[in-house]
Amino acid sequence: MRDLLSAPGKRLLDRLAGQAGALFAFDFDGTLARIVQDRHGAGLSEPTRQALHALAIVAPTAVISGRSLEDLRPRVDGIPTHLIGNHGLEGLHASERVMQQAKDCCRAWLKSVAKAEEALTRAGVVVEDKIYSLTFHYRQACSPPAAREAIFHTVSTLLPAPRLVLGKAVVNVIPSGNLHKGTAMLELMHQLQCSAALYVGDDDTDEDVFSLPDERIVTVRVGKKLTTAAQWYLARQSQIGQLLQYLTEARARAVSA
């Protein structure tokens, strides 16, 4: 992995920003917004909001999140960016039939989860119903190992068996199928006719984009890690504003050249 804000990284960003057909896509939690204890309180800092807005005016941008679209929309209110939610399930590319199947699946899972409610609550686990997927949160649990055990015990009873994606103090429980952040990214590039892209994420759910065998996409992880498919890294989430601003300025330089 290489530092995206190093000299070679900035040369790559200059080339990307110079391409009219480049898409700039970002994960939300841990990437555009810093991780906080209470998920309801997560949001863009004012400098990040302004920097994302400025970039979105000069280039196609997208936010591809594990959150539901209903939850995500007000957090990026007023920014002209494309939105994809529920780890790639919810957005411009999924058919009504697939969405209905995911919804039915989650309704059935919630009935099983209700039977384990007492044990989950005792372990400090909170279940987030995102309509098309579920997220089991344990950030506030006294014992994270005990919370994870309660979660894994519960999800092992779910039928049909879900796809599990681990995250930051969460276990994401997703209807199995071939829609994920990676397929959403490719579909968005196709629909917007983008010939190149940058994707920045911080979590296991973002590995679905990082591991795409597609040379058109520059992949960036927030936080350096050995076991990631991302090619580049941003050392800290707090550097996201700097990256957004650099891209906007590089775009302006390319347009005026």
Ligand SMILES: O=P(O)(O)OC[C@H]1O[C@H](O[C@H]2O[C@H](CO)[C@@H](O)[C@H](O)[C@H]2O)[C@H](O)[C@@H](O)[C@@H]1O
């Ligand atoms: O794909 P993302 O946009 O990164 O969404 C992933 C999950 O983000 C949220 O949870 C995470 O952020 C919370 C607020 O900082 C934090 O409390 C939690 O521990 C993190 O895992 C969101 O609530 C989930 O639904 C998303 O799947």
